[in-house]
Amino acid sequence: MGVFYANNNDFIRKDISLTGGTSVTLNDKIDPQTIRQDLAGQLDGIDTRGIYDLLTGEQKAVIIETKTDSNQTKTVLENYLGYELTDANSSFEFTGSGLSASFYQQMIIAIFLAFVFMGMVVFIIFGENILVKTYVIILAVLSVKIAYSSVSMINGLVGVILLVLIGFMFFYAIKKKSKLILPIIFSLLMLFFFIFPSLYVAYTLEIILLILILLMGVYLKHSIPSFAVIISAFADIFMTLVVVNMLGISLSSAGIVAFLMLIGYSVDTDILLTTRMMKRTEGKLNTRIWGAFKTGTTMTLTSLLAIGAALIVVNSFSEVLSQIFTILVIGLVFDLINTWITNVSILKWYMEKNETIA
Amino acid sequence: MKLSLRIWILIAILVISLISIFGIPPAFLQKGVVITSVDTNSTAFEQGLAKGQIITSIDGQKISNLQDYTEIISSKFPSDAPVKTIFNTKDSEVILFTNSAPEITVSNIPKTNLKLGLDLSGGSRALIKAQDKELSLSEITDLVDITSNRLNEFGIADIKVVTVSDLSGNNYMLVEIAGATPKDLESILAQQGKFEAKIGEQIVFIGGSRDIASVCRGDATCAGIESCGEISEGYSCKFAFTIYLSEEAAQRHADITSNISINQTPQGNYLSEKLDLYVDDNLLNSLLVSEDLKGRVTTQIQVSGSGQGPTRNEAIESANEEMHNLQTILITGSLPYKLEIVKLDTISPVLGQEFVGTILLAGLIAFIAVSIIIFLRYRKIKSSVLLLATSLAEVVIILGVAAFIEWNLDLPSIAGILAAIGTGIDSLIIVLDESQQETSLSLKQRLKRAFAIILGAYFTALVALIPLLWAGAGLLKGFAITTIIGISIGVLITRPAFTDMVRIIGE
Numbered sequence: 001m002g003v004f005y006a007n008n009n010d011f012i013r014k015d016i017s018l019t020g021g022t023s024v025t026l027n028d029k030i031d032p033q034t035i036r037q038d039l040a041g042q043l044d045g046i047d048t049r050g051i052y053d054l055l056t057g058e059q060k061a062v063i064i065e066t067k068t069d070s071n072q073t074k075t076v077l078e079n080y081l082g083y084e085l086t087d088a089n090s091s092f093e094f095t096g097s098g099l100s101a102s103f104y105q106q107m108i109i110a111i112f113l114a115f116v117f118m119g120m121v122v123f124i125i126f127g128e129n130i131l132v133k134t135y136v137i138i139l140a141v142l143s144v145k146i147a148y149s150s151v152s153m154i155n156g157l158v159g160v161i162l163l164v165l166i167g168f169m170f171f172y173a174i175k176k177k178s179k180l181i182l183p184i185i186f187s188l189l190m191l192f193f194f195i196f197p198s199l200y201v202a203y204t205l206e207i208i209l210l211i212l213i214l215l216m217g218v219y220l221k222h223s224i225p226s227f228a229v230i231i232s233a234f235a236d237i238f239m240t241l242v243v244v245n246m247l248g249i250s251l252s253s254a255g256i257v258a259f260l261m262l263i264g265y266s267v268d269t270d271i272l273l274t275t276r277m278m279k280r281t282e283g284k285l286n287t288r289i290w291g292a293f294k295t296g297t298t299m300t301l302t303s304l305l306a307i308g309a310a311l312i313v314v315n316s317f318s319e320v321l322s323q324i325f326t327i328l329v330i331g332l333v334f335d336l337i338n339t340w341i342t343n344v345s346i347l348k349w350y351m352e353k354n355e356t357i358a
Numbered sequence: 359m360k361l362s363l364r365i366w367i368l369i370a371i372l373v374i375s376l377i378s379i380f381g382i383p384p385a386f387l388q389k390g391v392v393i394t395s396v397d398t399n400s401t402a403f404e405q406g407l408a409k410g411q412i413i414t415s416i417d418g419q420k421i422s423n424l425q426d427y428t429e430i431i432s433s434k435f436p437s438d439a440p441v442k443t444i445f446n447t448k449d450s451e452v453i454l455f456t457n458s459a460p461e462i463t464v465s466n467i468p469k470t471n472l473k474l475g476l477d478l479s480g481g482s483r484a485l486i487k488a489q490d491k492e493l494s495l496s497e498i499t500d501l502v503d504i505t506s507n508r509l510n511e512f513g514i515a516d517i518k519v520v521t522v523s524d525l526s527g528n529n530y531m532l533v534e535i536a537g538a539t540p541k542d543l544e545s546i547l548a549q550q551g552k553f554e555a556k557i558g559e560q561i562v563f564i565g566g567s568r569d570i571a572s573v574c575r576g577d578a579t580c581a582g583i584e585s586c587g588e589i590s591e592g593y594s595c596k597f598a599f600t601i602y603l604s605e606e607a608a609q610r611h612a613d614i615t616s617n618i619s620i621n622q623t624p625q626g627n628y629l630s631e632k633l634d635l636y637v638d639d640n641l642l643n644s645l646l647v648s649e650d651l652k653g654r655v656t657t658q659i660q661v662s663g664s665g666q667g668p669t670r671n672e673a674i675e676s677a678n679e680e681m682h683n684l685q686t687i688l689i690t691g692s693l694p695y696k697l698e699i700v701k702l703d704t705i706s707p708v709l710g711q712e713f714v715g716t717i718l719l720a721g722l723i724a725f726i727a728v729s730i731i732i733f734l735r736y737r738k739i740k741s742s743v744l745l746l747a748t749s750l751a752e753v754v755i756i757l758g759v760a761a762f763i764e765w766n767l768d769l770p771s772i773a774g775i776l777a778a779i780g781t782g783i784d785s786l787i788i789v790l791d792e793s794q795q796e797t798s799l800s801l802k803q804r805l806k807r808a809f810a811i812i813l814g815a816y817f818t819a820l821v822a823l824i825p826l827l828w829a830g831a832g833l834l835k836g837f838a839i840t841t842i843i844g845i846s847i848g849v850l851i852t853r854p855a856f857t858d859m860v861r862i863i864g865e
Contacts, residue, residue, distance in 0.1 A: 025706065027706060087480065087482075087707070088706060090706055091703075091706040092704045093704075093705070094699075094701065094702045094703065096698070096700035102524070102528065106524055106828075109825065110825040110826050113824075114825055114826075115822075117821035117825075118822045120821070121817045121821055122818060125814045253834065254769070254770065254773070257773065257834055257837050260822060260823070260826060261773070261777045264777060264818075264822060265781065267818045267819065267822075268784045268815045268819075271811055271814045271818065275811050275814070279810075282799075283797075291795065295787060295791040295792075298735050298787050299784040299787050301731055302727075302728045302731045302732065302783055302787070303784065305727040305728065305730075306728045306780065307724070307780070308727075309720070309726075309727040310720040310721070310723065310724045313716060313719050313720035314716055314720050317712075317713070317716050318713065318769065320477075320769045320770075321720075321772070324773050
């Protein structure tokens, strides 16, 4: 992954929906190779592929992707083909480079927030005490506040939620005579941010990193099982991304959505496993793991087979769906490994450690 | 066997969903063709044919589909003399005397109430923002109003113009047009449409209702092509139409022209300075102002321009388009800033139908794959069938909700439905497995524990989706919405019912 980043200056290969450019679908039997070679000099960064009927194998259309804008692409293609392009014989999809850059940035924000929220819910389910749970919620809400910094309505709402939560935390901490140092420092910092929003705009990334480190710290200290769930989801995404890069797939915005879907599938089995291991007492630990394994693999295998079958059908017909399905198939395979090897090991180690202490 | 309340709720909602998808009586049982549009300047419109009506018979012959309709109409028209045609719709009868086919478009009655998104049914979509300017919410609302007005004036039907905001607080205008994409959509949407009529440096009048009381349009006596002529590269045609100034603008015209000297030419006497027409700061045309208009409060002004083309017909067409565009700008007025189209998709409807077929096939094969695993794993016919049936019910209910809220099913939405079904089946498997665990707990308690896991997974997935509602100018909202609807239906309706089914079988 590091090597890939060094070579491409980014974590993924982006398709034109994320870099900006034009995608044209011509409902015509044109050989993708020929047209690519013929137009390579005229259309910037041209890439082509065909769409074929699943049963007959007959070509339905050809897709041309280029970084050139839609008007110029249209002119070039009309000159090449010798007929006018209308909505009866072609589809054009143009994305400006400014929009696609902000699109990409927002997808990253969406995934980041998804992780923070997911971590929050998992912590509420498996976490230790109410004080720490509140603290995690505050951190999560704060990250929303930063990500949405320019939307004033959300600012107001988030402000109210934060104040209520901070109040609760103080009240609870005083009542239980808990250590107050960290929450106090942090709450003050937050109030500071609220009063001077312009201060953090330049440091959004740094503050988000700070929050992530704080969250990580809280998780490691107070709830290893929640941490394991998040690590498993993260590992699923990361490993899938590596494979996607190795396969040379250019990600579209829909592809990034697939990673979000992967989070959903990943936490399903993780929550099942963690609940069976941590919250149940009957039977031996290994019996419980085996039971969870049986249920979990059935779940993942049904998804895997269903999506794999669907992938074969839509393959080449729809770029959007086949990319989503490909990513899910790869991700689910990794999920099997991450949940039943990594996650089980972490949880087992944690429980055995706790038993020896007890 | 006694069914529990939860199962009854599932059955009731399933029935409502089916009604919501297919309507009452079911649309696929209805015979006839539905009118999709009627030309408002036609006799068909005057006689009462309207969009949405269902034609069941023509001249007493039953019409059951588009083919029947085309056969009858093409056998009658065009005819030399007006002929009588009787249209029977579901609850009315319309009689036309014409010698050409009625100016209506019809299509087969859609089999379901489900609406497909642009990427499946064809159409165009544009995402627009102001150039070099951050628009406030009120500015973007004004922009949406002007643009809707312009598209309506231009005569484009089936449009949706809304504002969208994204995670970073950028505001955009989203324009969606179903069906055929109008030519020059880009210029209609993106042009600022700043019209100015100047004499020298003084502005006489501008576009919009403040200066222009009305614009002649669609009336051959005061708007049309005046003349065509050959030029070096093909033909050029001149168009002209009359506009009526407001009194204020007419007074301004009088004040400005009163101080201008007169040129005497063999063709007649004109003011020494011309009336220059600018559109978006480009000179469109310069008009000579005749002597007798000097200093007069005149409300009636003739605006002219030209269109070119390689052939005479193309020049006429181009002149007509230019005229239409100019009329629209004069009526709707200018936008206070320049616009930039940041995304423009025009999707051909041709591949859409096959696409839907492919997706249905993919769904069917996925379902078979899931069925095989479930049967192999459980080897119990009853619970396996119930699991699969519950999962199917979930799909039907999701589609029912989509039809009810008139959600356009685009590709992201379909991916969302898949995600919801996938996690739905996962949850049902958890219920089934937990119910079969060997513990001292009662079946009811075991099912309760299963639900704890399901709720945990539900909330985790739910919160992970929320940011996507706004990310990327809402273009992936469909995915988030359908997934959220799907998993919520699962947790609230289908899974509780399935838990009860498992309990009933278990007892």
